[in-house]
Amino acid sequence: MDHGRFTSTIAFLLILYCFCWEFGASVDTITSSQYIKDPEDIVSAGNKFKLGFFSPVNSTNRYAAIWYSNISITTPVWVANRNMPLNDSSGIMTISEDGNLVVLNGQKEILWSSNVSTGMNDSRAQLMDDGNLVLGGSENGNSLWQSFQEPSDTYMPKMRLTANSRTGKKTLLKSWTSVSDPSIGSISGGIDPSRIPQFYIWNGSRPIWRTGPWNGQVFIGIPEMVSVYLDGFNIADEGNGTFTLSVGFANESLISNYILSSEGKFGKVLWDDTEGSWRYEWKFPKDECDVYGKCGSFGSCNPKDSPICSCLKGFEPKNADEWNNGNWTNGCVRRRELQCERTQNGGQVGKEDGFLKLERMKVPDFSEWLSSTSEHTCKNECLNINCSCIAYSYYPGFGCMLWRGNLTDLKKFPIKAADLYIRLADSELDNKKINLKVIISLTVVVGAIAIAICVFYSWRRIDRKRKSKKVFLSKRKVGYPILSDENMIQDNLNHVKLQELPLFSLQTLIAATDNFNTANKLGQGGFGPVYKVEILQGNLSDGQEIAVKRLSRSSGQGLEEFMNEVVVISKLQHRNLVRILGCCVEGEEKMLIYEYMPNKSLDAFLFDSLRKQLLDWKNRFKIVEGICRGLLYLHRDSRLRIIHRDLKASNILLDQELNPKISDFGMARIFGNHEDQANTRRVVGTYGYMSPEYAMEGRFSEKSDVFSFGVLLLETISGRKNTSFYGNEEDLSLLGYAWKLWNEGNIAALVDPGISYPSFHEEIFRCVHVGLLCVQEFAKDRPAIFTVISMLNSEIADLPTPKQPAFSERRSELDTKSLQHDQRPESINNVTVTLLSGR
Structure with missing residues (x-):
């Protein structure tokens, strides 16, 4: 090779290297000369996030947004032109002449801008691996603007929500208007540090949920925060009235964030690679009593009570008629004046006020904090503020909280939480002062009564055994x-x-x-x-x-x-x-x-040609949702982790209002905390509802119940038993029939004619889709029950395509004879069966 050709080759390689280096260095960056035009995008250095243009589900509008690059579903975590969508694919994101990051349409009109007043000519925007889009100068690298400072509906790890108690300025999450419309909705979320910092969800300016005060470690209005799954939150006092909320994740390899939905719920979502979808780990509000001020002032809410609202002791409904009709927002009023109020009004002084202890409470809103050293000091502080202090609570390690005025947003918790002491007139209290002589006398009397009771029950036990033997013999005589x-x-x-x-x-x-x-x-x-x-x-x-x-x-x-x-x-x-x-x-x-249960079981309605007419689609969907909530409680939320193993229509009882209640726990199994599945030699359950891995191998897990639920869901939609297809329609089961119609694009033929109204078709067809996902052949292909709930409620927009369900193929005559020879005949009714399967 001559010297000239060698020099030319080297020069070409150097130019190519420089070009590639420049290109590689800028794949995550936007400058004035290097912009993105729809449908182009840029990717963060670690290939974790993309910035480009997308269209929401059921919409043709285009938006500049950031989403995860390494999952199968486009899930925007930040949207730029939320209120100014593009109606075509002419969108451009670039750096303007004044140094701002902007989104332009085809006519070069600005639809969105970072609105930085101190922009630089050499500004550039870089997409980071934490999902943050940072605008800064190329020379000094100072940050001029960040997408984390203007969040959409998603709270990301490493993001900070700030609030200033002096200026009132807040960084807020702002919901989408709907799943198809990213424009700013009416729901917002953030911290309010005006008294004791706590996290709120607002609808406009009206609060709809709050966490309770931050005590330096947890939000005391969320008792579950003592467990690991809500740990990681922190509120820091930055000084000058500024407070910052942050959160850390124990496992950064998980893809996870927090979503504020357009329905007003805030929750943590995790990406499930196995399911190929998002699932909620938790979300609030989770019940009616979480709704802010559900029972009005001086009213307490307990989701386990019926009705859920009651006035605090010493108070009565402000409007009895409205209260009895379920309108509790007007709250309650005090029955008797406090002693200090009587003194101020010139009445009789009477005895001093006292405090009634309410255990395991979500403390009211609008508390004041005092760093008192003991509960006794806290009580005295409240008494010393005359009548304006009407309640106090002392939380160990945090201090004293006092309340003046109305007590709002109280909830009773089933587990350990704060104790609240409310101020009452002495006549409303049960704990009267008793002198020493009375105490001694009562002790003697109670002791004597206790001895007498023990003697009586010992004699009664002996007598009961004697009578039981007589009853036993008499029952034999009458053929009992x-x-x-x-x-x-x-x-x-x-x-x-x-x-x-x-x-x-x-x-x-x-x-x-x-x-x-x-x-x-x-x-x-x-x-x-x-x-x-x-x-x-x-x-x-x-x-x-x-x-x-x-x-x-x-x-x-x-x-x-x-x-x-x-x-x-x-x-x-x-x-x-x-x-x-x-x-x-x-x-x-x-x-x-x-x-x-006055309405007996679901099968008594569903499979009766006359009574099924009473179950319209709204009632059927309510029943399906209730069964899901019951299963979620069994699988995840109860103190025992339960696998039911015999879920079927006859084991779903209906109360007066057709609310479903899962029954018959004779076959249920308790799982350990770290146990995912178990094996049994004793297979129990009902043919037609048992999952294949359980019926054939004795393996069961949460997914076994999901399979049974899938069968039940398809039965609820079709109004037909799974076992009603034997000898008909080429021996297909209900699962096979549904699969056949799914492949033919004729799902409407599966739907019970009594509920097949066009206005419900979208929701019904979605339920059929979910039902088919639940009855997949392999347990790993079925969604968990919390994912099923999200799917049914359209919280997961894009559902995976189902594969062929279990038990959907027609059995040949030879297969049938083999089955009858090897096992008991397959049941065609709803009777639960027990099999001993050799393994």
């Missing part, structure tokens, strides 16, 4: 059905904590059921018969209707399931789970007593 193997039952019952449930006497139940007359029989299950009973006396209020579930001697499963149900359901409390009221364990009789 009883259980054998008394020793086995008693040995097993030693493991059951029956003291947690009220005990009903056998004599009471025999009398109430007219010796278990068939006229009072509600139905029959694998456990045994169920009877309707009206209790006339005993543990419950007179005249209350209950249902008695009696262990049958002929049951192939009963004893183990009886004790399992006592242990499991007595520890569960949820509005979508049937409530157990007590049990009867006397002699050889074992019975469970439940709340009575």
Whole structure:
């Protein structure tokens, strides 16, 4: 090679290298000469985020936005021209002559600008790996503007929300108007440091939820923050009245952020690679009592009560008629004046006011903070401020909170939270001062009564055993059905904590059921018969209707399931789970007593040609949502993690308002905290609802319940039993029939004609889609129940395409004969079965 050619080659390579270096250095940067034009984009250095143009779901408008680059769904975390969309693909994002970052349309009109007054000619915007878009000068690198300073609806790790108590200036999250419209909605979220800092969600200027005060470690209005899943938040006092909210993630490898939805909910979402979708880890408000001021001033909200609102002790409804009709916003008023008020008004002085302790409360809004050293000091501080101080709370490690004026936004928590002391007139208090002589006298009397009670119950226990033997013998004489193997039952019952449930006497139940007359029989299950009973006396209020579930001697499963149900359901409390009221364990009789459901079970409506007409689509969707909430409680929110294993239409009971309640926990299994699945040699459940891995291999998990729910969802939509297809339509199951119609694009043919109105089609078809995802062949392909809820409520817009469901192919005659030879015949009814499967 001659010297000239060699020199030319070297020069060419150097030019190419410089060009590539310049290009590589600027892939995450926008300058005045290097801009992005729709549909181009730039990518952060670590390939974590993209900046470009996108269109929301069901919209053709174009917006400049930032989204994750390494997940399958375009999920904007920040949008520039929210209120000024482009109606074509002519959009450009560049640096203007004054140094601002701008979005232009095809006519070079500015649709959005960073609005920096001190722009530089050499400004450039760089997309960072944390999702922040930073505008700065190329020479000194100073930041002029950041997208984190003007957030959209998404709160990112490393983002800071600030608020100044002196100027009132706040950095707020601002929701989209809807899932299809990123324009600024009416919902906003941020911290308010005007008294004690706390996080609020507002609708306009009206608060709709708050966290409660920040005590330096947690928000004390969220008791769950003691657990790991809400840790990481921090509010720092920056001085000069400025407070900053930040959050850190323990596992930065997870793709996660916080979303403020257009419906007014704030929650943490995680990207699930397995599901290919977002799922909520938590969100608030989560129940009616989380809604700000639900019960008005001096009203307390408890989601476990009915009604949920009640006036504080010493207060009464301001308007009794409105209160009784469920309008609680006017709140409550004090029944009796405080002593200091009577003194000011020239009345009788009377006894000093006192304080009533309310345990486990979300403390009211508008508190004042005093760094007092003890609870006693806090109480005295409140008393010393005369009548204007009406409540106080002392939180260890934080100090004293005082309240003047109305007490607003109170909620009762089921777990440990703050204690609140409200000021009442002495006549409203129960804790009267008792002198020493009275205390001694009462102690002696109580002691004597206690000894007498012990003697009485010891005698009664002996007498009850003697009478039980007589009842047992008399029942044999009249042919009354009883259980054998008394020793086995008693040995097993030693493991059951029956003291947690009220005990009903056998004599009471025999009398109430007219010796278990068939006229009072509600139905029959694998456990045994169920009877309707009206209790006339005993543990419950007179005249209350209950249902008695009696262990049958002929049951192939009963004893183990009886004790399992006592242990499991007595520890569960949820509005979508049937409530157990007590049990009867006397002699050889074992019975469970439940709340009575006047509308019986879902199958009694769904599969009856006349009664199904009472279930319109709104009622059916309400039932589906309720079942989901019940399953979510079992799988994730209860203190025990429960797999139901026998979810079906006949085990969904309906109350007077057609609210669903999951029942029959005889087959349920308790999972450990770190247990994802389990195996059993004893397969229990109902054919048609059992997942393939469970029916064939004995493996079960949360996804087994999801499969059963999917079958139930498709039955609810179609009004047909899964087992109603045997011998028809080429032996397809309901799952196979739904899959066939899905592939043909004819989902409407699956829908029960009684609910098939065009206005509901979009929602119904979405539910069919979700149902097919729930009944996938492999457990890993099914969504978890919290994802199902998000899918049903359209919180996850883009659903994955379902694969062919389990049990959807037609069985050949040879397969059928083989099945009948190897196993018991497949059940075509709703009776629960038990199989012993060799492994």
